[in-house]
Amino acid sequence: MSLLYEREENLQEQTPEEYLLQYKKQLKNRALWSIGVGLSIVIFNIVLMWIIVNLPDLDLGISRKDFFSLLFRNVFFLIGLFFLVAGLWWLYESRKITLEDITLSPEAAAFIEKASEIRPTYSYIILACLVTVFFFQLMTLIDRNGDFRAFTIAGLVKPDTWEKNEYWRILTSAFLHGGFLHIYFNAQAFYGFASLIEAVSNRARMALVFLFSIIGGGLMSMIFLPEGISVGASGGIMGLIGYLAVYGYRRKRQLPPNFLRSMLINIGFVAAFGIVAYRIIDNFAHLGGLLVGLIYGLLTVPRRISEDPRAVTPLTEAAGMIAMGVLVFFAILTILLMTEYVVF
Numbered sequence: 001m002s003l004l005y006e007r008e009e010n011l012q013e014q015t016p017e018e019y020l021l022q023y024k025k026q027l028k029n030r031a032l033w034s035i036g037v038g039l040s041i042v043i044f045n046i047v048l049m050w051i052i053v054n055l056p057d058l059d060l061g062i063s064r065k066d067f068f069s070l071l072f073r074n075v076f077f078l079i080g081l082f083f084l085v086a087g088l089w090w091l092y093e094s095r096k097i098t099l100e101d102i103t104l105s106p107e108a109a110a111f112i113e114k115a116s117e118i119r120p121t122y123s124y125i126i127l128a129c130l131v132t133v134f135f136f137q138l139m140t141l142i143d144r145n146g147d148f149r150a151f152t153i154a155g156l157v158k159p160d161t162w163e164k165n166e167y168w169r170i171l172t173s174a175f176l177h178g179g180f181l182h183i184y185f186n187a188q189a190f191y192g193f194a195s196l197i198e199a200v201s202n203r204a205r206m207a208l209v210f211l212f213s214i215i216g217g218g219l220m221s222m223i224f225l226p227e228g229i230s231v232g233a234s235g236g237i238m239g240l241i242g243y244l245a246v247y248g249y250r251r252k253r254q255l256p257p258n259f260l261r262s263m264l265i266n267i268g269f270v271a272a273f274g275i276v277a278y279r280i281i282d283n284f285a286h287l288g289g290l291l292v293g294l295i296y297g298l299l300t301v302p303r304r305i306s307e308d309p310r311a312v313t314p315l316t317e318a319a320g321m322i323a324m325g326v327l328v329f330f331a332i333l334t335i336l337l338m339t340e341y342v343v344f
Contacts (some may be wrong), residue, residue: 038084049074119197130186176231201301205320218235223284233280242290
């Protein structure tokens with residue numbers, strides 16, 4: 001947020017044309033870097049997979065018809081693809097962007113300056129919970145299927161949730177992750193969007209959106225994908241993005257010109273990534289969380305520009321504190337389940 005405000009100040013020290021050219025150059029350099037990294041990762045994984053499939057001496061029991069299936073289940077290939085697509089998009093943006101797209105209005109500059117002073121306390125607490133649970137998750141043993149024992153103990157095991165009424169799994173599963181890359185990207189995305197909501201809206205709203213979106217994502221996943229195990233905070237994160245999309249639409253005059261566009265691009269990237277990697281990504285959890293965030297935003301983000309979007313009633317503030325308490329409680333419960341201090 002502060003970076004956008006600094007850009008507005010820099011614009012006053014340069015001519016508009018000079019600033020726009022400099023911005024385009026920086027965006028192009030970022031795009032070329034992302035394309036280079038993404039292309040390198042993609043090519044490396046394609047070659048590696050081709051070697052695995054075509055060298056009979058390895059005798060891994062993998063046929064050539066499994067090539068694409070294995071490739072699109074490879075998380076590193078998918079990350080390379082993400083970098084490649086993001087770079088191509090930034091390259092397109094560097095050619096089409098105008099001065100209006102990067103210039104803040106006086107209203108937006110004042111709003112952002114005030115927002116930058118807010119400390120995202122709730123975001124810090126939830127982020128600490130996610131990282132702490134993952135640390136304890138690493139300490140658990142691997143089960144006979146090669147998965148973390150934590151997945152079967154506290155993950156969203158759909159059959160157990162339905163048949164044994166273990167609905168607490170919807171929340172405990174949100175604090176579990178499938179590896180370092182999973183927790184890294186989710187933690188980074190969570191903090192970015194959650195702290196943004198605390199800055200432009202209210203910390204109580206952030207906690208409520210995150211909690212409700214986890215539940216909504218978990219329920220939709222159980223209904224449409226009733227088999228298997230799901231883990232991760234992505235449903236809650238998609239709810240944060242959905243809320244910010246509504247916020248960006250209703251508070252355009254108080255935000256950077258590209259705020260709403262950025263939220264829609266994030267939704268598009270997640271959707272495209274989910275379609276490509278449907279074998280390893282729970283798209284219904286993403287969709288459920290997104291819908292909850294959109295609905296909550298439509299119900300709570302004020303339409304009138306005269307209304308302060310940060311102001312909430314004492315009841316909402318109390319509800320936000322309760323939501324935080326629930327989230328912290330289930331983070332602790334996840335740890336206790338993994339360490340077998342609690343057994344259901």
